Amino acid sequence: MKTASLIRGGVTSVVVLLAAVLAYVVWHQYMLRPWTRDARLRAEVVRIAPDVSGLVTEVAVHDNQLVKKGDLLFVIDRDRYALAVAKAEADLQAAEAAARAAGASISAASAGASASQAEYQMRQQQAQRRAQLDGIVSRESQADARAVAQAAQASWKQ
Structure with missing residues (x-):
């Protein structure tokens, strides 16, 4: 009796385990390849991010078109891009002007220090x-x- 009971328990455990594995495989397949009664769904989605942000003005590819590395996919609004480049160039010129002004201030301070040193030496000799x-x-x-x-x-010294 005892062996029959163990066999029934073992068979029941194997059936439950197989049902759980089968349920997981079916769920996993459905998540990878969804379907309905009318059709199967299959799609490969690739997320694309441009190096420069802006509005897309033209899409150069069509649905299900095979693309290769280097193919033109879309065109970004050139006016906004040109505006961003012009703003960056203006910022660069402003930074260069600020650097030149700082250099002129340093030169003026150095000249003032030299004049003060000469004044001190003259007054020291006079004393x-x-x-x-x-x-x-x-x-x-x-x-x-x-x-x-x-x-x-x-x-x-000041």
Whole structure:
């Protein structure tokens, strides 16, 4: 009795397992190749994305046409593309102008620094000459010369 019961349980398990596998195969086939009572559906869909965005003005292929690599598929609105190129060129020219202006500012700052350095050196030498003429030049004039030299040095470092 016990072996008959095991055989029935085994056969039932195999039948249930085969039914589950068959159901999965049928479902999978239906998902890959859908059909109706009137026809079978078959389609190969390929998503296409252009390098440049814009409106499609012309489609150069027809349904079920065989296409090869490099074939023209569609045409994008050339006016919008030309406008995008013109805007990019204008942005480039504006960036170049800003770079030239920055270069001119750097040159002006460098020239200003050189002028400040020359002014400092002149004032420093003047203060040293007045310090050497201790009995001839007043102490107030010497202090003024030192103060002017220190102010020129601060301006140059700034």
